[in-house]
Amino acid sequence: MVKIAIAAASSQLAREVIDSLVATKKHEVIGLVRKVTDHETPPLHAEYKLTQGSQDPAQYPSLPGVQWVQTTYEDKADLVRLFKGVEVVLCFWPVNLDHGSVKQKRLIDAAVEAGVKRFAPSDGVKLESSLDAMAWYAGKIEITRYLENLNKEKKVIEYTRFQIGAFMNYLGHPHQTSTHVATLPFAFDFEKQHATLLEGSLDDVIVWTTVQDIAGVVARAVEYEGEWPAVGGIRGSPVTMREMLRLGEAMGKPFTIEWLKKEDVKTEPPNPKADTGGAVEIDLRSMTPEQAQAFVKMATRGILVAVGRGAYDVTDDWNRILPDYKFTQVEDFLKKVWGGK
Template identity: 55%
Template sequence: MVKIALAGASSELAKEILDKLVATQKHEIIALDLKKFPSSPGVEWVQTTYEDKAELSQLLKGVDTVICFFWDAETSKRLIDAAVDAGVRRYVPSEFGTGVETEACLDVLSWYAPKIEVGHYLENLNKEKKVIEYTKFQYGGYTNYLGYPHQTSKYITTFPVQFNFEKMHALLVEGSLDDQITFTTVDDVVNVIAGALEYEGEWPVVGGIRGSNVTVKQILEMGGRIRGKPFEIEWLKKEDLEAGELKTDNYARLPFASVPKDALEPFSTLVHRGYLLSVGRGAWTVSDEWNKLLPDYEFTQVEDFLKTVWAGK
């Protein structure tokens, strides 16, 4: 049994992982958060501002692994420094999601800039010698988004991005049928991360978790087979998206309380434009390092997930 610290522990993915770790009964868990929560069996909740490095170092004494779930770069660097001072062995940055092509896509995925900055900070920290072991968990998009509006995980908020299986409507960029996307279920992500915490070997810096690699065309074909009718495809021009225009009203307004009402429309447009363009550049295709390191784990394939959610509906 080792001590695990979750920073930003009230976030949606953090709560998914927290439930899993508590269920294994294999770890002592400290949950750090800006808000105050009552401690529960197996979890010690600690309120912190993350602003005092000395306080963080004290809180992390005896911790084996820190998992970070917030994206603020300066706060993340302070947490990393505190972890090093406290003698923490392993660190998980808030890298979750997109793959190694993300940095090349920051012109359209600007909100990912903090995680790239933190990745460089960790890389530089270990440049001369390894100061702290870390892995970037990358898994593409959640397969669960294809199940919207059905609730297929306990905490993760979903919404349709490219593919709306409820309405059988797809937003596609012209020429994108052969573009690849990695889809991994929330359960698979959580289970692999739990397995990685018990893995005795050295963690890979790039930690790809690959559920399924599928093309846009394959998703359309699966939808047609399972729903018994074809997608209505709305084609968008790449040059319009690159010019900052999303020429459709058929996109989801992001259901996040953290986004102010007056920013909801422009931010939703920005996210959809960025996603559609970055798919074509490979940002949502990830490697399979953790698949290889945990070879006995069986991943849920996209078509099996879709059949479970949509067959007969």
């Protein structure tokens, strides 16, 4: 049995991970849900209520081994108290909403003080060479540096940066292919048979990993007795852009391609303002549908640039540690969701 604390436990991917942990019938989970302080503005859109806003733990389902606890993430002493006896802290905090990465750094410091053995920061992709293309993820790099510096002289806390590429479930949009994660079409929209690609990108690779496989690997990682790898790539199903187009044709769903010229896709360095620590203020909760759509369009362009630099071609660190784990492959997933539809 492992005692695990999950920060931002109301987030969609966190809920998938919690379900996977519960299914093992082995672990004790503390699900931390955010308590909005008096000076904060609540979310504007009701659809975000259950994922980002202030939550009463009583609103969450009663799950075996799971305790839901409110916290503002502002009081380090309170976090240290919550982390007493905890062996693993998993963080799903949206870094673009954590100005200066203050909250996640406080989580790490509290975990160290409480004697937590392992910490998994909010991560996802190989961001180092593509920060100008995905500036809203600047906090991920900041946290990586923070963890590296903590362990510079001696190992203070073990950590792994789970990197998963892209959610394969997006390829099934608008079909519901997971319990909690909402989808949107990214690069390949199988429903509309439309693809958005950069010129010259046909050999670019995206690793697609289902949220179920991500949760499955995390559930095994928390009880892994060996040392966690600092870079924890989870390599579900790597597919080039060319291969994805061929899969669409083979399934009778050929794509109309919108080709973007690289010179027309602008990238910018992260916001250097000291008070945000380089983080870009993006809060989908307070956006109008039009603003959200515009952000998704902008983000897709930046992500495609990052894909060309290998950001979504993640490594297979956890695959090698867990050689018996069978990952869902893109072709099988597509046939299951779209075959015969």
